Amino acid sequence: MSDDEQRTLDAWAVDRLGLGDKVLDRAAQRAADAGLPDIAVSSLQGHGLTVLAKIVGAKRILEVGTLAGFSTICLARALPPDGKLITLEIDPTHAEVACDNLQDAGVLDQVEVHIGQAIDTLAKLDPVTDGPIDLTFIDADKENCVVYLEHALRLSRSGSVIVVDNAFRQGRIIDGDTPDVIGMQQLFDAIAANPQLDATALQTAGAKGLDGFILARVR
Numbered sequence: 001m002s003d004d005e006q007r008t009l010d011a012w013a014v015d016r017l018g019l020g021d022k023v024l025d026r027a028a029q030r031a032a033d034a035g036l037p038d039i040a041v042s043s044l045q046g047h048g049l050t051v052l053a054k055i056v057g058a059k060r061i062l063e064v065g066t067l068a069g070f071s072t073i074c075l076a077r078a079l080p081p082d083g084k085l086i087t088l089e090i091d092p093t094h095a096e097v098a099c100d101n102l103q104d105a106g107v108l109d110q111v112e113v114h115i116g117q118a119i120d121t122l123a124k125l126d127p128v129t130d131g132p133i134d135l136t137f138i139d140a141d142k143e144n145c146v147v148y149l150e151h152a153l154r155l156s157r158s159g160s161v162i163v164v165d166n167a168f169r170q171g172r173i174i175d176g177d178t179p180d181v182i183g184m185q186q187l188f189d190a191i192a193a194n195p196q197l198d199a200t201a202l203q204t205a206g207a208k209g210l211d212g213f214i215l216a217r218v219r
């Protein structure tokens with residue numbers, strides 16, 4: 001199936017499910033206007049994150065990789081009034097656009113945007129005061145995915161859910177040799193070796209091409 005056909009199917013499903021969303025459209029527009037890369041989750045995937053966070057009943061959510069806050073909005077929408085989301089972003093320009101988008105979406109008061117190397121910020125998060133984290137969404141540089149998983153596990157409880165975006169790298173995951181592919185392969189190995197996790201990897205096709213995500217639950 002061509003990219004265009006995938007995009008058409010995505011648009012059809014968004015329309016038919018009544019998922020058209022002015023707030024998310026504005027968020028995507030702000031990201032484009034600011035020249036940010038077009039690598040946010042798709043609208044359908046974002047709504048999937050909302051549904052998943054609601055299924056989990058997540059009160060505390062951790063996101064690694066904010067970009068313009070598109071997925072952040074989707075996750076924060078699932079929070080109860082006393083819920084909180086911590087999102088980590090290395091690029092101050094991305095964080096600034098994200099804060100505008102979170103404000104526009106009416107979720108900024110429930111979100112902490114931490115600017116810096118995610119590894120450094122994660123090391124400062126405390127499982128007692130910042131956790132337990134009910135749902136973690138890992139979607140930053142793929143090279144450090146294993147370290148992000150380790151921190152997610154440190155901050156999680158039994159039953160916590162961990163989602164990792166871009167698990168298939170447009171099919172390059174099998175024999176690609178770029179740092180992102182190697183990082184993702186190492187993540188697959190780390191998950192396979194970890195008896196604490198029930199996990200799978202699901203392929204996706206759609207507005208953002210062929211990719212997929214890892215879905216894991218802490219035992």
Ligand code: SAH
Nearest residue numbers: 040041065067070071089090117118140141
């Ligand atoms: N979750 C977003 C997309 C994130 S794109 C969405 O779906 O809407 C990945 C983001 O991770 C980029 O904004 C990039 O700047 C950030 N990033 C890359 N390396 C990072 C690092 N080492 N620490 C923190 N953020 C990082």
Ligand code: DHB
Nearest residue numbers: 039040041139140165166
């Ligand atoms: C890239 C990163 C992402 O998080 C994504 O969803 C798609 C692409 C990238 O770095 O190419």
Ligand code: MG
Nearest residue numbers: 039139165166
């Ligand atoms: Mg991604």
